[in-house]
Amino acid sequence: MVNSGHHPTVTQQYTRAIVRSWEDSGLPVSEELQAIIDEIARHQRVPMPLQDRLWLSMAKDYPEPDLGLRLGHYVQPGNLDIVGFLLMSCDTLDDALEALVTYHPIVGEGGEFLMTEGENSCSLIYSPYHTICREIRVEAVLATLMQLASYLTDNTFNPSYVSFQHKALMDYKHYEQVLGCPVQFEQVADAMVFPKAQLAKPLVQSNKILYSHMRQLADEALKGLQDHSIRFEVEQVIKVNPNWGKEKVAEQFGISGRQLNRNLSREGVTFKLIADEVRLSMAREWLSDSLPVNEVAYRLGYHDESAFNKAFKRWTGHTPGEFLQIVS
Incomplete structure (x- = not known):
């Protein structure tokens, strides 16, 4: 496989999950998109410029405003490489979000996460580094976060709202239907906001032995990225x-x-x-x-x-x- 060198990269598993969501949605794969998918398969980790081309090609083939929500909503923890299994093995939602903030570069180096805590609420903020197809990719990430939080807590996660920096790309009702909560636009941050008490929610697949093993693998993987x-x-x-x-x-x-x-x-x-x-x-x-x-x-x-x-x-x-x- 191609060594992706020093360029910011995204893990194969997450990229494949996005492509699989495209295919499972019954969307056609054009010659251009197939060529990009074939090129992606030759990389151990997907270089960010190639990831940009993937999103540009998908946005051209499916120029509908729900693209990001459609693709991000079906991502599962197992699609996030080592990080996904680490999240599943955590004791509480608080532990899982802390692990996500720390180890997210293993999944992708296209942005960063920040957790903030107020008196009664918490925000998991996503700050992308990229500008290409920014809105739909941010919506894909936030849809993925909502799906993960729900999956990890056995569908008991109850957010207050999701906020986006950009203007709404479609009717509010569609966002709320997919994300399952109120949505706000033209806000200060792209974020998932929820009551602070939910940090204590236990995770249904908590496993201390698996957590210890996955934490070690995640530390090694993160160090491998950072060393280069x-x-x-x-x-x-x-x-x-x-x-x-x-x-x-x-x-x-x-x-x-x-x-x-x-x-x-x-x-x-x-x-x-x-x-x-x-x-x-x-x-x-x-x-x-x-x-x-x-x-x-x-x-x-x-x-x-x-x-x-x-x-x-x-x-x-x-x-x-x-x-x-x-x-x-």
Whole structure:
């Protein structure tokens, strides 16, 4: 099989699950789509550009707004590689969501998850890195999350609502029918929101022995991804020093800023993209922990609160205050 190298990748199992959902839905497989499916089969992990082509081809062959919901709704834990079996073996929903946040890169490196807890509610937020077919892919991920939570808890999971950053692609009623809960649009985050008490829900297939084994395999798989990624190393430097610029970070690797960007370009990213993603993740975490906005701005190296507010709005389309509305 082809080694996918340093580019962000997605596991074969998840990609095959999406393709299987397409086929099971009775949708036709065009010559172009079949060629992409055949190319995917030659990769151990699917490079993100090839995953992008898959979604573009499916969106062209089925230009209906329910594509993401249709394909994501049928994904099962077993389609998530090691991570799926790890989730199933956890004791509680809280344990499973924590494992998902930690180990999701094994499934795919196309985005990140963040758990936030308010006084009475929790949000599992999904932040994609990709822009190609963003809306339908986000809807596929949120549909998958809802399906997983329901499956793991033997259909007792009862969310408050699902929120999307984008505008509704179709009638609200169809979203609610597929997702099984109210849906909100043009919100601060793409998220699954649910009562905090549901974190304690026991999982029907909890198994401590299997959990221990799968946790070890997941640790090894995650380390294998990270060992071959300069992106991961850059992320770690920025997390410790979020106010550092490209040249300062490059010094830690004994290279120039230009060389650092060249190396990162082989993984399909730039220093600015990584820095923005890490700072946004840290900002969300600190804001969710009730750290004052001016303190968050200072920690991230912004010269004043206004500059941070502008950056946060550029990243998310919303102000820090608007973001706090979803996690309060």
